[in-house]
Amino acid sequence: MPDDTKLEPHGRWDVLTATGAGTPMGQLLRRYWWPIAGASEFDRPGTKPVRLMGEDLVLYKDLGGAYGLLDRHCRHRRADLSYGYVEECGLRCNYHGWLYDEAGRCLAQPYEDVAHPEARLKDEIRIKAYPVAELGGLLWAYLGPQPAPLVPDWEFFSWPNGFRQIVLAEIPCNWFQCQENSIDPVHFEWTHSNWSVRLAGATGPYTPQHVKVDFSEFEYGFQYKRIRTDTTAEDRLWTVGRVCLWPNALFTGNHIEFRVPVDDENTLSVMWHFSRVPREREPYVQNRIPTWQGPIADPQTGRWITSHVMNQDFVTWVGQGRVADRSQEYLAPSDRGIVMIRRRFLTDLEAIRDGRDPKAVVRDPEVNRAIALPVAERKNFIEGFNRADIMRDPFSRRNLQGYIFQIGQPAEVREAFLAAMGFSEAELEPEPRLFDPLAPAPR
Ligand code: FES
Ligand SMILES: [Fe+2]
Numbered sequence: 001m002p003d004d005t006k007l008e009p010h011g012r013w014d015v016l017t018a019t020g021a022g023t024p025m026g027q028l029l030r031r032y033w034w035p036i037a038g039a040s041e042f043d044r045p046g047t048k049p050v051r052l053m054g055e056d057l058v059l060y061k062d063l064g065g066a067y068g069l070l071d072r073h074c075r076h077r078r079a080d081l082s083y084g085y086v087e088e089c090g091l092r093c094n095y096h097g098w099l100y101d102e103a104g105r106c107l108a109q110p111y112e113d114v115a116h117p118e119a120r121l122k123d124e125i126r127i128k129a130y131p132v133a134e135l136g137g138l139l140w141a142y143l144g145p146q147p148a149p150l151v152p153d154w155e156f157f158s159w160p161n162g163f164r165q166i167v168l169a170e171i172p173c174n175w176f177q178c179q180e181n182s183i184d185p186v187h188f189e190w191t192h193s194n195w196s197v198r199l200a201g202a203t204g205p206y207t208p209q210h211v212k213v214d215f216s217e218f219e220y221g222f223q224y225k226r227i228r229t230d231t232t233a234e235d236r237l238w239t240v241g242r243v244c245l246w247p248n249a250l251f252t253g254n255h256i257e258f259r260v261p262v263d264d265e266n267t268l269s270v271m272w273h274f275s276r277v278p279r280e281r282e283p284y285v286q287n288r289i290p291t292w293q294g295p296i297a298d299p300q301t302g303r304w305i306t307s308h309v310m311n312q313d314f315v316t317w318v319g320q321g322r323v324a325d326r327s328q329e330y331l332a333p334s335d336r337g338i339v340m341i342r343r344r345f346l347t348d349l350e351a352i353r354d355g356r357d358p359k360a361v362v363r364d365p366e367v368n369r370a371i372a373l374p375v376a377e378r379k380n381f382i383e384g385f386n387r388a389d390i391m392r393d394p395f396s397r398r399n400l401q402g403y404i405f406q407i408g409q410p411a412e413v414r415e416a417f418l419a420a421m422g423f424s425e426a427e428l429e430p431e432p433r434l435f436d437p438l439a440p441a442p443r
Pocket of ligand 1: 074075076077078093094095096097098
């Protein structure tokens with residue numbers, strides 16, 4: 001890889017990390033829909049302050065059930081609309097009562113409407129407004145040029161018989177170094193498997209080592225593949241692998257992790273997780289997908305939390321700096337996939353300059369029906385397992401014993417999960433400290 005990158009001038013990648021509206025990547029990334037919240041955060045109508053690609057916004061659900069995403073600041077004298085109150089239609093500023101709808105129109109200016117009705121001042125008022133869509137229990141925002149593409153309807157959103165949960169976390173670093181982790185197979189061995197051994201106080205044995213990795217592009221992203229000393233080219237981690245989903249996520253089969261740029265120095269991690277219920281629990285229909293916020297720092301020590309899979313990832317990302325300085329890195333052969341996605345973004349910058357759509361923008365409603373993706377363990381998610389099989393398999397059992405991916409799962413989500421799966425806490429042993437995220441699932 002060093003030979004390959006001699007041609008890359010220092011600073012070549014700098015363009016990839018700036019997401020503001022006036023920047024090349026800011027314009028590119030605005031061609032995609034971004035998950036910004038869980039719909040279950042709006043069980044009751046209200047507001048949520050949102051910052052996305054450096055833009056301060058307010059997301060709301062009005063009393064009539066419509067979602068809107070507006071400028072955070074009122075068009076009148078700039079009060080913070082996240083403190084506004086929702087009406088049957090729209091969001092009202094808590095300062096002088098101006099009322100806006102989801103298209104950014106001003107529906108009412110209470111004083112002016114009464115004192116100067118003939119002026120109809122409100123007709124000329126517009127506040128910045130972006131479209132919001134709901135899919136898979138997530139709320140999505142689109143900040144780009146019209147016509148907006150479709151929110152991609154990935155197949156897993158409609159897989160039956162699953163308990164889903166959404167986990168949010170605020171990560172104080174640039175989104176792109178988080179997304180580079182979506183095409184980094186070797187880190188599993190060191191960041192998760194082996195580090196977990198060491199964190200548990202043991203010095204071994206370490207997990208089987210990666211001996212070969214490969215990367216390939218497909219329509220909706222990239223696949224990465226691995227062979228470890230305990231697997232062969234027959235293994236689905238080589239024949240199918242995992243998916244770096246374009247432009248902003250890692251998809252492993254049972255979960256997808258979106259990296260959403262808050263601004264150039266902060267990222268919202270949005271985890272969407274699917275747990276297949278045992279066959280005995282079919283048909284299972286989930287009426288509400290819970291959303292919860294996971295902490296990343298230990299308030300006692302001020303250090304990052306290291307106990308859970310994604311928390312371990314967060315440690316590596318923030319450790320690279322607020323915006324990783326790519327002029328100081330030394331890329332190695334395991335980074336080939338990272339170079340591939342960087343180059344793909346550079347190519348897409350040219351595409352939008354030429355007036356073309358970038359990669360993986362979906363506009364055809366016929367295409368946008370449960371879009372199929374490579375899934376190594378597809379059979380497991382579709383067909384599921386019997387209760388007894390799950391209890392027999394250490395990896396499946398471990399996923400029942402506690403939420404291994406992020407710390408901070410609220411008790412009510414844990415209860416809802418156990419109820420969906422049909423297990424009681426008493427049947428399950430305490431959460432083990434050691435685990436290998438690459439351990440094969442039962443077949
Ligand atoms: S500042 Fe919002 S109505 Fe006056
Ligand atoms: Fe990871």
